[in-house]
Amino acid sequence: MTRYFARKLGLYVLAFWAGVTIDWAIPRLMPGNPIAAYVDRFALNSQGPWTALYKLFDKAFGYNLPLWDQYWHYWDNLFHGNLGISLYAFPEKVTTMIAQAAPYTLALLVPAILLSYVLGNRIGAMAARRKVLDNTVLPLGYLFQAMPYAWLALAAAFYLAAVEHWFPVEGGYAAGLASGFTWAYISSLLYHWFLPFLTVFLVSFGGWSIGMRNLVIYELETDYARYLRALGARGRLVRRYAYRNAVLPQLSGLALQLGTVIGGNIVTEVVFNYPGLGHLIYTAATDQDYALLQGIFIFIIVGVLVANFVIDIVYIWVDPRTRLSMQGAAA
Amino acid sequence: MSLSVENLRIAYRTLRGDVQAVDGVTFAVADREIMGLAGESGCGKSTLGNSLIFIEGRMKHVGGTVELDGKALPISDDRAMNHHRMRDVSIIPQYAMSALNPTKKVGTLAHDLLKSRGMKLAKVLPEFRRRVALVGLPENVLEMYPFELSGGMRQRATMVISTLLNPSLLIADEVTSALDVSNQRAVGELLTEFRDLGYVKSMIVITHDLSILAQIADTIMVMYAGKLTEKASASTMIDKPLHPYTQALLSSLPEVGVRYEDRELTGIPGRPPSLLSPPPGCRFRERCPFAYDKCVEDPPFMELLPGHQVACWKAADDVAGGAGREHNEASATPSGGAGDASPERGPSLGARAGKGAE
Incomplete structure (x- = not known):
């Protein structure tokens, strides 16, 4: 048991190291010079001040150091909780920006994914046995899942917001509203939250329900299900067993989805101009903001790893077969 | 007369039409009789066996009646059959090695199954344990998952669960087919022992292996292409x-x-x-x-x-x-x-x- 977890933990540490290293290297391999672009924004006329300013910022951000030193500093800062300073929103700290954006993303995606997971599994399992549901909900699921998400989001924003004015077109809350624990602010948050939530929910609901339907149909055809029915077990028991076994592969899918949630859904947040992490990634990439991009990616890396670790533990609990391999590892 | 089957006809629905897998079969099995049912693959022997307990979706009861202990067995009525399954007629299926849900302990499975039938495992637990020992399974098998058991052990566990309620008729479908010869003999002996101890009143042993029938069966019935060809005592048949x-x-x-x-x-x-x-x-x-x-x-x-x-x-x-x-x-x-x-x-x-x- 302990050895199993130690081995797993070792693997996660290795994955974290590799992820962070790649995260550190990628912006430096990208074409373009962010400091030059930043200094250009000051619109200096002559070369002298430009060069002086460039050198100043280059040194301030530590980009003048040899790569090994930069790498070392990067880890050092990381362990002190320092993800650097944003160029694009200079002199805002990256950690502050992530802390501001993350609640929007989490509040938008975590409920959308969990709710679509729970409902999709339930409805999918029901559709496996009921023709009516199979012929109504499932085709809708296929439709939503097959639709390019950006198109669905745009169509929703256009018809439900721009044309019908049922929902606001963009933003996380009404412009000019002071944030605080007031009814006006919270209702505005919910009002802006609903449409992006709905589009994400619909798309992922389609995926879960289709997957679950097929898994349950497979499980209901297995030998153990036939045996139970041959011995006169009630349908409820057979369905309970089938559901329980069918949900296992879905659980691995949930782990991956929840992990990537942390990074936000770029398309959703860009379409609805929603102030979450996805939107921040988009801004950071277009503005070549190394520190910000790296900071968000670290957040994603940690998110994926933690989600996987949690699901690893949950899996041991729900699928006894994994416990067997664990004993094998400990033996 | 424990079981009597009259002109039973079972078909499989296929896209090209109905396939008459069992075509007008009439026979009887006496109390305490072990009847071997033999024939090559596709002759309808498993279909005949399955139809006596569970007619699945693609199977169709075309005609004929089945009587068990003097009472009609409603084989075409899935709901009405539930009352008789396991209690009056039970089966060790052809797929006995994969018949147990892999994510449930053997004991939990038996508990859930009996509960679903409105019974309590606690009542039969001492008997369950006795029979587990009889078939040579370890005592803690109830606390084990199917994947912790070998194929042969899983099959014996299935055998015990299937016969837990002392059915009148047990259908044992190809129970020895996937076993090595020494295990074949052991399982054959267990089947006769189950009969002798009164766990099962009478038995239909479906197999393509005539040598195992020579060892355990009282009578042998042979099927060919959905019809009965011959039935006699085992020694006469051989x-x-x-x-x-x-x-x-x-x-x-x-x-x-x-x-x-x-x-x-x-x-x-x-x-x-x-x-x-x-x-x-x-x-x-x-x-x-x-x-x-x-x-x-x-x-x-x-x-x-x-x-x-x-x-x-x-x-x-x-x-x-x-x-x-x-x-x-x-x-x-x-x-x-x-x-x-x-x-x-x-x-x-x-x-x-x-x-x-x-």
């Missing part, structure tokens, strides 16, 4: 079969009644007819070395000798004319293959066992 198909079947087995140092083993040339639209008359006609013009008529399943039923015109003529012996001796020489299996010439099972020891 020593004096009347139907040419049974004779051919025995001659193709090295285990039973063949002196294979004298000649090579023979198979039966040809294939069974399609059951989608079977030809009229005897279904074995195309492959039968004795077929003659009368065989285009469907032979009835008649009791030719006391306790010996056969569906064959030739056998009926031979028995009626008292010419069985002459017929067998005359036919043996020209036809070679199947004809050589004439019962008088092949040594009996006992003789074979003796030869093995020499």
Whole structure:
């Protein structure tokens, strides 16, 4: 048991190291010079001040150091909780920006994914046995899942917001509203939250329900299900067993989805101009903001790893077969 | 009379039409009788066995009645059958090794199953444990998951669960097929022991392996292409079969009644007819070395000798004319293959066992 977890933990540490290293290297391999672009924004006329300013910022951000030193500093800062300073929103700290954006993303995606997971599994399992549901909900699921998400989001924003004015077109809350624990602010948050939530929910609901339907149909055809029915077990028991076994592969899918949630859904947040992490990634990439991009990616890396670790533990609990391999590892 | 089946017809729905897998079958199984049901693959023996307990979606009950202990068994009514399943009629399925839910402990599975039937595991738990020990499973098997057991152990666990409520009739479908010979023998002995201890009143053992039937069965019934061809006591079937198909079947087995140092083993040339639209008359006609013009008529399943039923015109003529012996001796020489299996010439099972020891 302990050895199993130690081995797993070792693997996660290795994955974290590799992820962070790649995260550190990628912006430096990208074409373009962010400091030059930043200094250009000051619109200096002559070369002298430009060069002086460039050198100043280059040194301030530590980009003048040899790569090994930069790498070392990067880890050092990381362990002190320092993800650097944003160029694009200079002199805002990256950690502050992530802390501001993350609640929007989490509040938008975590409920959308969990709710679509729970409902999709339930409805999918029901559709496996009921023709009516199979012929109504499932085709809708296929439709939503097959639709390019950006198109669905745009169509929703256009018809439900721009044309019908049922929902606001963009933003996380009404412009000019002071944030605080007031009814006006919270209702505005919910009002802006609903449409992006709905589009994400619909798309992922389609995926879960289709997957679950097929898994349950497979499980209901297995030998153990036939045996139970041959011995006169009630349908409820057979369905309970089938559901329980069918949900296992879905659980691995949930782990991956929840992990990537942390990074936000770029398309959703860009379409609805929603102030979450996805939107921040988009801004950071277009503005070549190394520190910000790296900071968000670290957040994603940690998110994926933690989600996987949690699901690893949950899996041991729900699928006894994994416990067997664990004993094998400990033996 | 424990079980009596009257003109049972079971079909499979396919896209090309109904396949008559069991086509008008009439037989009976007495109390404490172990009846072997033999035949090649696709002859309908498993379908017959399954239809007595669970008619699945693609199967169709076309006609016929089933009576168990004097009461009609509503085989085509899935809901009404639930009451009888496991309690009156039970099954060790062909897939016994994968019949247990992999994510449930054996004990939990039995508990859930009984609870779903409105019963408590606690009531039968001492008996459950006794039988677990009887079949040679470890005591803690109830706390184990199926994947922690070997295939043979899983099968024995299935055997115990299936017979937990002491059914009148147990259908054991190919229970020895996937086992090595020593385990085959052990499982065969367990089946007779279950009968002797009264766990099961009577039993239908479905197999293509005649040697296991010679060991455990009281009677043997042979099916061919959805129809019954012959039924008699096990010793009669092995020593004096009347139907040419049974004779051919025995001659193709090295285990039973063949002196294979004298000649090579023979198979039966040809294939069974399609059951989608079977030809009229005897279904074995195309492959039968004795077929003659009368065989285009469907032979009835008649009791030719006391306790010996056969569906064959030739056998009926031979028995009626008292010419069985002459017929067998005359036919043996020209036809070679199947004809050589004439019962008088092949040594009996006992003789074979003796030869093995020499």
